Amino acid sequence: MSTTTMRQHAPVRAxxxxxxxxxxxxxxxxxxxxxxxxxxxxxxxxxxxxxxxLQANTLSNLLxxxxxxxxxxxxxxxxxxxxxxxxxxxxxxxxxxxxxxxLINAGWDPWLVMGLMVLIGSAFGVTSGxxxxxxxxxxxxxxxxxxxxGRGLAAMLSTVPERLADDSPVRLLATNFKLIDGPKVNDLVxxxxxxxxxxxxxxxxxxxxxxxxxxxxxxxxxxEQSAGLMGLPVPRTKLWVYVISGxxxxxxxxxxxxxxxxxxxxxxxxxxxxxxxxxxIGGTLLTGGVGFVLGSxxxxxxxxLMNVLITRDGGIPPEATTIxxxxxxxxxxxxxxxxxxxxxx
Amino acid sequence: MMSDTTPSIxxxxxxxxRRQYFWGIVAIVVLLLxxxxxxxxxxxxxxxxxxxxxxxxxxxxxxxxxxIMLIAVGxxxxxxxxxxxxxxxxxxxxxxxxxxxxxxxxxxxxxxxxxxxxxAVLISAVLGTVNGVLVAVVGLQPFISTLFxxxxxxxxxKVITGGQNTAATNDSFRWLANGYVFGIPVVFILAxxxxxxxxxxxxxxxxxxxxEAIGMDPKAARLAGVNRRGLLFTVYIFSAxxxxxxxxxxxxSVMTVDVSRTGYQLELDAILAVVIGGTSLAxxxxxxxxxxxxxxxxxxxxxxxxxxxxxxxxxxxxKAIVIVVLCLLQSERVRQVFRQxxxxxxxTPQKEVIPA
Numbered sequence: 001m002s003t004t005t006m007r008q009h010a011p012v013r014a015x016x017x018x019x020x021x022x023x024x025x026x027x028x029x030x031x032x033x034x035x036x037x038x039x040x041x042x043x044x045x046x047x048x049x050x051x052x053x054l055q056a057n058t059l060s061n062l063l064x065x066x067x068x069x070x071x072x073x074x075x076x077x078x079x080x081x082x083x084x085x086x087x088x089x090x091x092x093x094x095x096x097x098x099x100x101x102x103l104i105n106a107g108w109d110p111w112l113v114m115g116l117m118v119l120i121g122s123a124f125g126v127t128s129g130x131x132x133x134x135x136x137x138x139x140x141x142x143x144x145x146x147x148x149x150g151r152g153l154a155a156m157l158s159t160v161p162e163r164l165a166d167d168s169p170v171r172l173l174a175t176n177f178k179l180i181d182g183p184k185v186n187d188l189v190x191x192x193x194x195x196x197x198x199x200x201x202x203x204x205x206x207x208x209x210x211x212x213x214x215x216x217x218x219x220x221x222x223x224e225q226s227a228g229l230m231g232l233p234v235p236r237t238k239l240w241v242y243v244i245s246g247x248x249x250x251x252x253x254x255x256x257x258x259x260x261x262x263x264x265x266x267x268x269x270x271x272x273x274x275x276x277x278x279x280x281i282g283g284t285l286l287t288g289g290v291g292f293v294l295g296s297x298x299x300x301x302x303x304x305l306m307n308v309l310i311t312r313d314g315g316i317p318p319e320a321t322t323i324x325x326x327x328x329x330x331x332x333x334x335x336x337x338x339x340x341x342x343x344x345x
Numbered sequence: 346m347m348s349d350t351t352p353s354i355x356x357x358x359x360x361x362x363r364r365q366y367f368w369g370i371v372a373i374v375v376l377l378l379x380x381x382x383x384x385x386x387x388x389x390x391x392x393x394x395x396x397x398x399x400x401x402x403x404x405x406x407x408x409x410x411x412x413i414m415l416i417a418v419g420x421x422x423x424x425x426x427x428x429x430x431x432x433x434x435x436x437x438x439x440x441x442x443x444x445x446x447x448x449x450x451x452x453x454x455x456x457x458x459x460x461x462x463x464x465a466v467l468i469s470a471v472l473g474t475v476n477g478v479l480v481a482v483v484g485l486q487p488f489i490s491t492l493f494x495x496x497x498x499x500x501x502x503k504v505i506t507g508g509q510n511t512a513a514t515n516d517s518f519r520w521l522a523n524g525y526v527f528g529i530p531v532v533f534i535l536a537x538x539x540x541x542x543x544x545x546x547x548x549x550x551x552x553x554x555x556x557e558a559i560g561m562d563p564k565a566a567r568l569a570g571v572n573r574r575g576l577l578f579t580v581y582i583f584s585a586x587x588x589x590x591x592x593x594x595x596x597x598s599v600m601t602v603d604v605s606r607t608g609y610q611l612e613l614d615a616i617l618a619v620v621i622g623g624t625s626l627a628x629x630x631x632x633x634x635x636x637x638x639x640x641x642x643x644x645x646x647x648x649x650x651x652x653x654x655x656x657x658x659x660x661x662x663x664k665a666i667v668i669v670v671l672c673l674l675q676s677e678r679v680r681q682v683f684r685q686x687x688x689x690x691x692x693t694p695q696k697e698v699i700p701a
Binding site for chain 2: 137317334
């Protein structure tokens with residue numbers, strides 16, 4: 001009797017133990033899974049409470065409006081994986097987009113200027129990377145200085161919104177391509193900006209998980225000293241990480257300017273927080289070494305969806321968005337610490 | 346070292362020149378000289394015939410330096426523990442928003458001014474406590490905890506005022522920022538009193554030493570019986586309260602809180618003042634006199650930039666460059682270069698290298 005019940009229970013118990021073992025082995029995945037669950041829950045809640053969320057139109061807008069944030073989050077993932085931080089991304093976008101629009105309006109070749117905008121980001125990234133790696137400045141101080149530098153330079157150029165001409169080729173990046181022509185306005189739309197974001201995420205995923213450089217990034221975050229002792233190129237990689245983040249911020253500036261059609265020196269205030277929050281929500285540890293670039297994409301989408309829900313709700317003042325973003329970030333950071341503490345036990 | 350035969354003034358000067366904030370003083374003098382070149386009467390201070398108060402550009406600089414002095418001293422202590430407080434600017438705007446909202450609905454009595462001041466200090470202390478809990482209890486990195494308050498705080502101020510720039514009238518509250526005692530601005534006197542009180546408190550007791558001990562080596566400090574958690578709490582609450590007072594000064598001068606501009610980017614000013622004063626951002630060391638010199642330098646720089654007709658929104662770029670240069674000077678790599686150059690000159694006596 002007892003043996004039969006045992007035999008009946010055994011597979012069930014093994015299965016539950018299997019899940020538990022799998023979770024124990026992949027405890028790093030927990031925050032990312034939590035982010036996916038939250039994303040799905042937000043979609044369901046939005047669909048039930050406000051309607052018209054789970055449809056091609058809304059979802060493609062979600063992607064189009066957050067393409068720049070996805071690009072930023074991908075760059076931030078690299079930096080945070082090494083245990084650093086980049087606070088300059090918002091200011092880089094401000095400076096890069098203002099100078100880009102001014103140059104185009106001054107008659108420069110738009111395609112050349114777009115390349116320049118990306119390079120401006122790289123220049124900021126190189127500067128903070130050199131400060132951090134070769135002069136031992138703490139990452140947040142170096143990038144904070146770059147943040148103020150970028151904002152100050154942008155303010156020197158212009159303090160009013162600078163508009164792009166309506167026929168400017170930059171706006172081509174924001175052209176809508178209908179993939180599926182749904183009923184009424186319910187189309188699945190995609191813009192070159194979104195495609196750029198997807199390509200960036202794809203490359204970032206490949207670099208982080210399939211190349212030596214990606215391995216080194218993870219190793220530095222795990223323990224910089226050990227990585228150095230293993231003979232990994234720590235200084236070079238740390239420099240590259242900030243260059244990548246800066247370059248992607250420049251790219252995000254191009255995508256964002258194309259969508260908006262104008263630029264101002266106050267563009268992107270607080271986007272550092274958004275990018276950090278997206279990365280952390282997506283499961284990257286702030287102390288470095290653990291995380292996924294795809295998780296950061298989910299994090300960016302969670303933040304974007306949150307904005308959509310806040311707009312739809314109408315009851316929450318839009319000023320409260322930063323508070324909510326901050327609180328979500330805080331909750332996830334606390335969650336990470338819990339997971340870490342659990343693992344140490 | 347110093348030769349014994351130098352006259353006492355020379356020795357005093359040499360002693361001063363070895364301090365890191367000496368270069369801050371030099372910079373202030375240079376900036377004032379530039380102003381004098383543009384307008385020879387720049388430094389003149391006159392007594393206003395109607396009110397009997399001192400008027401002049403130097404007095405304006407002192408007035409502008411007061412809030413920066415307060416946040417710089419708070420930042421100084423936080424940096425000494427090896428942390429950083431990025432939230433000071435946002436605490437300023439929240440405290441300003443709270444006091445203005447209160448005064449907007451209250452009567453213009455002196456009691457209400459005190460209440461508004463108390464409320465502003467209270468809300469700042471609450472924000473400081475949040476920082477303290479996140480850093481000391483939860484164990485988050487200081488810059489993440491305070492970054493959260495820095496970005497959420499401005500949102501909080503907007504929620505408090507409903508996104509408006511609230512204005513109010515209260516003469517006694519206004520006096521705080523625009524009044525004079527013995528012809529000197531009240532703000533500067535108050536700020537100076539606070540700074541002196543803090544300086545005496547931390548340097549005449551073991552408090553300063555314990556704060557530095559945390560910054561040098563948290564583990565060793567704990568083994569030596571330093572109450573790390575309590576001290577971190579104190580330091581972050583303290584920094585926030587000082588920022589709150591600075592926020593009151595900042596809003597009371599115009600009796601309006603500008604939710605997007607009040608205290609904006611003042612974190613940079615505070616960090617800059619601290620670094621100019623010779624406090625290393627790596628922690629374990631602080632210099633309050635230096636921070637005050639740094640604050641005065643920043644106020645002079647701000648006024649000079651405006652005086653020379655450069656757009657004031659561009660000053661952050663200058664300050665960022667100064668910060669980068671100072672960080673470079675503090676870094677080991679650059680010090681090595683200087684040390685080698687000094688060593689290659691045989692005539693200079695070997696000097697003890699003081700780590701910044």
